[in-house]
Amino acid sequence: MKLRILILSFLLLLSTAAYAHNITRILAQHPEFSTFNHYLTTTHLADEINRRRTITVCAVDNAAMNDLLSKHFSLYTIKNILSLHIFADYFGSKKLHQITKAPPPPPSSRPPERPPEPPDTSTSPT
Numbered sequence: 001m002k003l004r005i006l007i008l009s010f011l012l013l014l015s016t017a018a019y020a021h022n023i024t025r026i027l028a029q030h031p032e033f034s035t036f037n038h039y040l041t042t043t044h045l046a047d048e049i050n051r052r053r054t055i056t057v058c059a060v061d062n063a064a065m066n067d068l069l070s071k072h073f074s075l076y077t078i079k080n081i082l083s084l085h086i087f088a089d090y091f092g093s094k095k096l097h098q099i100t101k102a103p104p105p106p107p108s109s110r111p112p113e114r115p116p117e118p119p120d121t122s123t124s125p126t
Contacts, residue, residue: 023049023057035065036082043079049086056091 024046027037036059040046049055060068060082068081091099 021050027059030059032061033059035062035069036060039065039078039082043075043082045079045082045086052088054088054090056087056089056096058085058087058096060085 024037024041027033027040037046040049049057068078073081
């Protein structure tokens with residue numbers, strides 16, 4: 001009898017591990033995110049999201065998506081922008097509010113700094 005309970009527990013654990021959420025079904029319940037939902041599917045980000053067990057998605061509403069789409073970015077660029085709204089971890093309200101700004105870009109991607117202006121050595125009559 002004990003062996004059956006352990007096997008059943010093991011099978012339940014496996015079925016829980018195999019359970020996956022479906023981001024498009026979740027978002028389909030919220031029409032204000034329909035454009036975001038569409039582009040998660042189009043860019044295949046939905047597949048990547050659905051493979052994860054722990055994930056946080058900061059959904060973008062239709063108005064913001066329309067603003068983004070009005071810029072006529074390529075699908076590749078839209079995918080990159082939307083991927084910035086996906087965190088491969090659970091971010092609760094407290095953790096999300098602790099994000100204040102992005103870290104500075106690495107030195108190789110920063111614009112070159114201007115050298116300091118040389119001192120003015122010319123003398124002007126006063």
